[in-house]
Amino acid sequence: MSEEPLFDPSLKKRKKKQVQFTVDPLGADADPTAPAPDTIEATTADGTAVDLGPATTHERMKLNGETEAPAKPAEEDDIKAMFGDMKKKKKKKEIPMDFVRRVFHPESAYARARPMPPGEAVEDLDFSDLKKKKKSKKKANFDLEAFEKELKSSSGADAGGDGDDDAEPAPAVDLDDDADLGDDPFAQPSAGDVLASVSSGNEAWLSSDRDYTYPELLGRFYESLHLANPSLLSTSGGKRYTIAPPSIHREGTKKSIFANVSDICKKMHRQPEHVIAFLFSELGTNGSVDAAGQLVIKGRFQQKQIENVLRRYIVEYVTCKTCKSPDTLLTKENRIFFMACESCGSRRSVNPIKTGFVAQVGKRSKNKTG
Amino acid sequence: MSVQNLNSFDPFAEEGDPLGDSQDVGSQADYIHIRIQQRNGRKTLTTLQGLPKQYDAKKLLKAFKKEFACNGTLVDDEKMGQVIQLQGDQRAKISTFLIEHQVDKSTIKVHGF
Numbered sequence: 001m002s003e004e005p006l007f008d009p010s011l012k013k014r015k016k017k018q019v020q021f022t023v024d025p026l027g028a029d030a031d032p033t034a035p036a037p038d039t040i041e042a043t044t045a046d047g048t049a050v051d052l053g054p055a056t057t058h059e060r061m062k063l064n065g066e067t068e069a070p071a072k073p074a075e076e077d078d079i080k081a082m083f084g085d086m087k088k089k090k091k092k093k094e095i096p097m098d099f100v101r102r103v104f105h106p107e108s109a110y111a112r113a114r115p116m117p118p119g120e121a122v123e124d125l126d127f128s129d130l131k132k133k134k135k136s137k138k139k140a141n142f143d144l145e146a147f148e149k150e151l152k153s154s155s156g157a158d159a160g161g162d163g164d165d166d167a168e169p170a171p172a173v174d175l176d177d178d179a180d181l182g183d184d185p186f187a188q189p190s191a192g193d194v195l196a197s198v199s200s201g202n203e204a205w206l207s208s209d210r211d212y213t214y215p216e217l218l219g220r221f222y223e224s225l226h227l228a229n230p231s232l233l234s235t236s237g238g239k240r241y242t243i244a245p246p247s248i249h250r251e252g253t254k255k256s257i258f259a260n261v262s263d264i265c266k267k268m269h270r271q272p273e274h275v276i277a278f279l280f281s282e283l284g285t286n287g288s289v290d291a292a293g294q295l296v297i298k299g300r301f302q303q304k305q306i307e308n309v310l311r312r313y314i315v316e317y318v319t320c321k322t323c324k325s326p327d328t329l330l331t332k333e334n335r336i337f338f339m340a341c342e343s344c345g346s347r348r349s350v351n352p353i354k355t356g357f358v359a360q361v362g363k364r365s366k367n368k369t370g
Numbered sequence: 371m372s373v374q375n376l377n378s379f380d381p382f383a384e385e386g387d388p389l390g391d392s393q394d395v396g397s398q399a400d401y402i403h404i405r406i407q408q409r410n411g412r413k414t415l416t417t418l419q420g421l422p423k424q425y426d427a428k429k430l431l432k433a434f435k436k437e438f439a440c441n442g443t444l445v446d447d448e449k450m451g452q453v454i455q456l457q458g459d460q461r462a463k464i465s466t467f468l469i470e471h472q473v474d475k476s477t478i479k480v481h482g483f
Binding site for chain 1 (some may be wrong): 403405406407408409410415417419445447449450453455481482483
């Protein structure tokens, strides 16, 4: 595995660089780094990519800040994407990444920190790259074992009992600061303050003098928010808006019957007419309600399709745009529909249902206007 | 501002319509709607409505037809203006085509199942 890339280096390397990490413009052709990406790839392919990602990118962010390596927009995009996708996960991951570096590989951290001074700028290029690889490799190896520990400890921190959690990183912070800059009078006290005030005070930026990024602050905010009032967490996670699936069956070959419209409308607290109008305009057909209260739709439709449309209806006309709560009321005033939220009290107008252009289908002779 | 007499707004105008119109302009009109209609059997029809004026519908239709390998036509509707009609379900293709050619994604609305 490790020897392979030496023999057929060019192809594999390039692939990796393009697909996986668009990261290293510096040392794309540094030989000793060749085996390293292999391990990265393997781990990522296993599905730990999500775990690895932020940690390494964080490191790279730091590296960027320190070495003043060329800024890489691709990375930043990655970071953004990751943070955008998984804000919740991120905050937990921040902690592990610090841990891994400090607890398991303090030397690597120092080694990384040392060449930063501008005197050794020549070495920097090869060196930093090497280290990047190494680090990510180590991360790959250590992540699994380290991650679990971190998870435990961080969850402990979340719960509130975080005595040792605070105690461990604090000295590390000191050391790191010393190694990194030597003289930063503000870093120390501020770190101490934050540690004292915020229960989980081992944020990534404390160890370096870089500015904190927006996603980090956002993660920190959510962390402290959920710490302060755990009820928010439970409401967002626990209660889900569920509706019985629409029961669709065929009448003849050209009509579909939507049997439980009225039930669903009741569940959504919407007038059946409104829902039906939306269905017809979205599906581009028409139909009628039969004696049993079932909706007869012209055309063949499957349950999945109707479900999709209903989903869109719920997004557009049922859930509150501000608080996402589904208990809203739809009222009509002056020909405009207003949606009032029962839980947060917001009120907004919603788009009227418009059919739009309907092409002529079928025989013209049947169509009176055409 | 505070002097009501100087307003050009007519206080005795019909109340519902101007509001409805303005909402129409704001919300509905500047969307590009992509819809689907069922025909007989498994056949479908895709319509594209609300194309902004700066695009030439005829040329776009030609590009669509070539790209998606389907037939299509341009329909003049009194209310909706020019509407592109294509054979088959081309909704996803149309939207990716438009997005690739720098049409803002948020202005495209795909309807249907």
